[in-house]
Amino acid sequence: MTHRAPLTNHHTDGTPCPPEHKHTASGKPLHPDCPGRAYSQAVCTCGTWTFKDRGKGYVNESRKRHVASHANPAAP
Template sequence: MHRAPLTSHHADNSTCPPEHKHTTSGKPLTQGCPGRAYAQARCSCGNWQMKDAGKGYVNESRRRHLASHPKPTPPEPRLLGDLLRLDTP
């Protein structure tokens, strides 16, 4: 299953820790944080990434991309005889 974590970044490209809170426009609510300059997501498939000032836009694009990957197929159901082990003494 693929993952595309959403991360926030400062203007100097350093990662903004998840515990730092911001307004919807990216202004810092945590003392000492310069604010969120952009949000970024990269898929583990290696074929998709997005970087934009709008966190909501990146998050929606991330969800759409992840939904485009085929869902893993569940394993075939086992036969009842295998589950009950009818051959035991």
């Protein structure tokens, strides 16, 4: 089974921040109707892993590392 851990962005109230809401690298909104990205989150389809952090890049790297661990279960 191939596992996935899609990355999603969220506003401070927990609502999803749609992909069309573009941001600066620090999360400040470039879209007029967006309050800003408060955090990014990844949840794996394996059901045992989730990761949430303010840094989108950090979440993305952790997500990639986790999904790769399913391909090679002996990896740390």
